[in-house]
Amino acid sequence: MAAQKGLDLLLKIDISGTYTTVGGLRSTSITMNEESVDATSKDSLGSRTLLAGGGVQSISISGSGIFTDSAAEVAVRTAYGAQANTTDGSTGQTAAFESFQVIVPDLGTFTGAFQITSLEYAGEYNGEASYSISLESAGYTTFA
Numbered sequence: 001m002a003a004q005k006g007l008d009l010l011l012k013i014d015i016s017g018t019y020t021t022v023g024g025l026r027s028t029s030i031t032m033n034e035e036s037v038d039a040t041s042k043d044s045l046g047s048r049t050l051l052a053g054g055g056v057q058s059i060s061i062s063g064s065g066i067f068t069d070s071a072a073e074v075a076v077r078t079a080y081g082a083q084a085n086t087t088d089g090s091t092g093q094t095a096a097f098e099s100f101q102v103i104v105p106d107l108g109t110f111t112g113a114f115q116i117t118s119l120e121y122a123g124e125y126n127g128e129a130s131y132s133i134s135l136e137s138a139g140y141t142t143f144a
Contacts, residue, residue, distance in 0.1 A: 004105040011063050011133075014099035015075050023070035024131070028063040030102050030110065059110060059141050061102055064132035067121060076133060080116045097138040112141030 009028045012019035035055030040048050067073065079098040097113040104110070118134035 002106075008103070008105040010101075010103040011061060012101040012103070013072050013075050013079070014101075015071065019099075019101045020072045020075070022063065022072040022076060022133070024068040024073060025063045025065035027065065028102070029061070030104065031060040033058045033060070057137075057141075059102075059112070059114075059137040061100070061114065061135040062133065065130065067123075067129040067131045073131070076116065076119065080119045083116055100135060109144050110141050111144070113138045 006027075009030075011022045011025060011028050013022055014020075034057045037051040037054035038048060039051040039054070075098075083097070097115050099112070100114045102110045114135040115138045116133065117136050118132070120132045121129065122131070123129040
């Protein structure tokens with residue numbers, strides 16, 4: 001496989017049924033994790049044994065870039081605000097999630113519900129306003 005352009009790794013948010021690229025991002029990353037479950041016993045002959053498929057799978061996404069106030073950035077901000085104000089009465093946990101896609105060039109597209117775990121804005125006196133975002137998967141994520 002040939003080298004891929006980083007600008008083709010895209011984060012998109014679902015706006016009324018259409019996935020729209022979150023604009024202004026200069027950097028985007030995706031981390032896929034599968035928790036391991038240690039199933040070592042005396043029958044393992046002194047070697048660690050892992051339980052296949054026993055752990056929790058998760059996806060973390062992060063990005064940072066220049067604040068442009070695009071429609072997708074407004075949707076992210078709105079989603080974060082709705083998420084912060086929506087809780088499950090019995091647990092007090094956040095109950096609102098948004099549908100996002102991450103397109104990894106020449107690999108595929110991950111689609112699913114994500115919780116915005118961090119949204120930060122910053123700006124220097126003589127520079128552009130910037131923002132960063134972090135997301136955590138909140139259910140089954142498809143890959144195509």
